[in-house]
Amino acid sequence: MPPSTPKPIRIAVLADSDTRWKWGALTAARIAPGPSRETETSDDAQAGPRLSGFLLRGRSTPTPRQLAEVGVRADSLREVTAAEFLRAMTEEEYDIVVLALVGGGVQAMLHGLAHGWQGRERRPVVVTGYVGVVYEKLADGLLLRHGADLVLANSRQDAERFRAVYEGVGADASAVTEVALPFLGGAPYEGEHDPYTVVFAAQPSVPDNRRDRTYLLERLIRHARTHPEREVLLKLRSRPGEHTTHIEELPYQKLAGRLDAPANFRLVYGNMGEVLDRTDLLVTVSSTAALESLHRSVPTVVLTDLGIRETLGNHHFVGSGCLASWDQLDEGHRPEPDPEWVDRQGVVADGTYATAFDAARERIAGLLGAPAAPLAPYYTPQTAPGYLPGILARHHLGPDGSPLPGAPAADRAPGPVRQVVRRAARGAYRHGVQRVAPVIRRMGEL
Template identity: 80%
Template sequence: MPESATKARRIAVLADSDTRWKWGALTASRLSPEGVAVHLDGYLLRGRATPTPRQLREVGATPDTLREVTAAEFLGAVEREPYDVLVLALVGGAVQAVLHGLRRAWEDRPRRPVVVTGYVGVVYEKLADGLLLRHGADLVLANSRQDAERFRAVYEGVGADASAVTEVALPFLGGDAYRGGEGRRTVVFAAQPSVPGDRAGRAYLLDRLIRHARRHPGRDVLLKLRSRPGEHTTHIEELPYQKLARRADPPPNFRLVYGHMGEVLDTTDLLVTVSSTAALESLHRRIPTAVLTDLGVREALGNHHFVGSGCLASWDQLDEGHLPRPDPGWVARQGVAADGAYATAFDTARARITRLLGRPGGLPPLAPYYSTLTAPGYLPGVLARHHLAPDGTPLPGAPGADRAPGPVRQIVRRAARGAYRHGVQRVAPAIRRMGEL
């Protein structure tokens, strides 16, 4: 009997920030075979970067249910619910903690869901650390052929099973191909919360963008920002461009924009960035794309990932009208399927999940590379940050999934979380800046 004739596939996504929710929710929508409905339950891991309702709406993937949880509460929820697939859209340490928690929670179950994890975008730092923290999932998604090769090399290099690595593509690529045209041109700078992280670098980029607008009054020059004031993303933004822009005197053709990146790209004639994943979205649509070299080509900036892309350029070159030409071979290895192959990018992942769900006798227990045998001085600390003991059980005092908080406790929790985020995101950066004076 075809799967579509039996039931909807139940998928849960656990995410810890706006960008990871975007990746997780859109990945979930692509993991079911054609014709099989998806029931999507969203879980937001409680922390400093929990997305706001506006940030969630921008993604365009509406879950059937949505709730904010701790790691222990999530483990309790998925132990009760008959999910087919779990997508862990989290930072590496959180993935590892949840994997160990799930292993313990499911140790007496004959059948369990398929567990999927991966990366939000370009992987340009902490490759080994991040990958080994994700090991143990049934599928570790790689967004490109290049990533898949690197991921397998890391796992095989430490003697870990590399069979979970599965090549896909970024789930949010799409939109109409760029056709160009006459008339007013639109230049978009895709800002990043923490790249560059210093005031001098951010002030320099803002100044060059404004100077570009003054030099080309016939162009619309847009600064695309990820979050509005008071919102936060995966990375803490200590020096928001909004604050720096207040001290500038931009011309009328310069403005700040928010919203869905795909909608911004609909009217973009040139996308400029330091190393944002938006560059891959732009290249997928064949929009002219520039990766800036003004601050150097450095691992700390992430633009070293674009070496060989043909997209590296400086503001001086862009001011003079230069339009970078991407290298087709480089683009193909990045999962940027501008040739139309994107429609089949998730076929292998879908087939693997269907095969695993139909495995006679169910799936074997989760087996992360990190254990108390391989990493006794590292793993307990990773799990403790999420209130889990070395064996994956919730530590005493951890919020339990079987204790639903009452209305008063919910209000107190929200107030405490707000105070915590304010301290982490506003007070602490201010103190650090004062210490640098």
Template identity: 70%
Template sequence: MPASTEQAVRVAVLADSDTRWKWGALTARRLVAAEPTGFVLRGRATPTARQLAETGVSTTPPREVTGAEFLREVRDAALRGEGYDVVVLALVGGTVRAVLQGLSELALERRPVIVTGYVGVVYEKLADGLLLRHGADVVLANSRHDAERFRAVYEGVGADASAVVEAALPFLGGAPYTPEAGRDTLVFAAQPSVPATRAERVYLLRRLIGHARQHPGREVLLKLRSKPGEHTTHLEELPYQRLVRDLAAPPNFRLVYGHMGEVLDRTDLLVTVSSTAALEALHRRVPTAVLTDLGVREVLGNHHFVGSGLLTSFERLDAGVRPEPDAEWLDRQGVAAGGDAYASAFDAARERVADLLAGPALPPVSPYYTADTAPGYLPGILARHRLDVDAPEARPGGLRRLVREAARGAYRHGVQRVAPAIRRLGEL
């Protein structure tokens, strides 16, 4: 039976990191009036309890599962008459494609509406990431700029682009920026994978510390997303916490963690290379700067901000120069648009999901990447995820499943707890 307004809509969110869990849970709430059931994929970037709690999106932590276990849950829930009406896939592109395949192979009498999208700025692998997500019923674009790019990619390869729906980042919000007498705080929003090299990271640290020394009355904060041993959307090979130990920092420079929104509450200037935190800050009218010190390069992602008016350098920041954002660029990016624009940003997506729920049973998933269009690529994507829901390791109580879980648990404990401790002892 189609979902109706009288019947509670059941929503599942499957995420593969803390940031994508935040995006997925908040997106689900924007789309339907229901609290989602959360799942996080077990893997090398599985978030810790601290990371999940710090997202601030739910008091009920998501359940850790394998991809096969998630599919089995979707199937069994349907058999119990409690099937999920909407599934939000907050995952990397390859995993989205594999789960699309798995959901299709479940052959449910009435499959859920499948929603996916991106957690932030899309600055790399645009075509590949989009084509791996093709087949979802709704592919959310975070801005008019992204919606135009997404449709152009799909139409350019002859794929159906009707699933692309313009929306916005679901976590924008907070009080507009208001200067506070006696407060002067610069926050650098670090990223786990940008920049990647030790030399570039040490350069940024030296410039931040140097800026703090030049401005002793200013608080200079390095905002980090994960503690040593933890992982987020991208793996971090050279944590800033480790690199900064060799540098003498003044007392007005320090490291901070926590919810980005709470940090922005006390920020007077947000500085970054290309973090999505820049969009959060701009939405709240917090003065924002995007660094050019390491070049304006696709690998850094700061090329996304060309035309924004935000590109600048530490030399200028040290001299007190503050960039001014371009109003037209902001509008195309869906931030700081003014009026009720953000409040209504999800109306089109909400309407599309409601129409799909109210209509007849959905047709089979029809992705662009198939055995016909990508026979040399797709098999490898699917093989890496091993989503056979009837495999022995996927069954409750299966010996292989227990052994694999124990091995994964030991590996994660070694990576997240033992290895950092050994590194710290080696540095004493």
């Protein structure tokens, strides 16, 4: 008899924004035991993982363009409420569940899943982690993620910090698993392009005020004027009207429209990896794009113009060799990253990236083959009685993780009227953040 076809690994990814969908979907492809979804051929496609995407309904639900930009094909994709997702996890069969959410969302889903899977001898392996650089709310974010089977750390430094936090509060630290950022890749930098291309990777929330954002934009445009032989690009995360992890009060598109930019300056969108294919110098305040760039050995600068501050996140790059100012860049400065720093950040520019997820795959394979213990988050009604109930209530869950009466859960796809109302509500929210809130803030400063 011919050998039976191996049963494909079934993975569910729950994400609440475009960047977290990117992290979750790409992580799923890399951590699944067996052939990778990114490397499968027609002969082994049946054995590759089967990916089901769930988008948590909210203000940051990604658009089709944002989903397509990730480049990972999902076998199914649907928008859900928390209650709908939890119900799907009890009614449908999965091997791995990836929670690509903010910390509070992860904690709520862990308690909801623990409630829904009570009494099961076997359950899916639950995985969570961080989208990029962890430069704030380390203890808060980590303890909200405690309880997953694997808490992924994107670098050796993060793995050490994560374990120290868990052990420091008496929580089990065995879930911490060192990997790397799942979206690193692309061809190594081999020399200058024609024209020489400078890319500024903008961030939705850093810096967070008009003065600083205008300053950075003016300096970028000044660099374009100073070096007319160069192409100077402003890489933006989302197009006008799209939502991302953070709603921008002051989109760079709006600020740029008021400035007289030279012909060699322009705005670009799309996949960061494709932009890096033609980049000779990547400039940012603290974007994770810096790690993508360093992975490919592209010259990378983290700006010091606004100071080196925790609120900006550029303090994470102290010791990297990448800190510099626009004045230095205008004069032709070329950064030299510190090899030891780079090695500790999970950038793996040394060619070992292919093995960075081996430990996670091995742990998951072992958990899939054995009865799983119940999920046991550090936060419980006993350890955090004044904190946990509020987190769960925001997702319409009771203190024990059970859905509260009246929790939103539709049994069918929203009709045309509901879709129109939902889009209008999101538009109103965005208008309030980008237009009304700044006006109120300015009035308060009078």
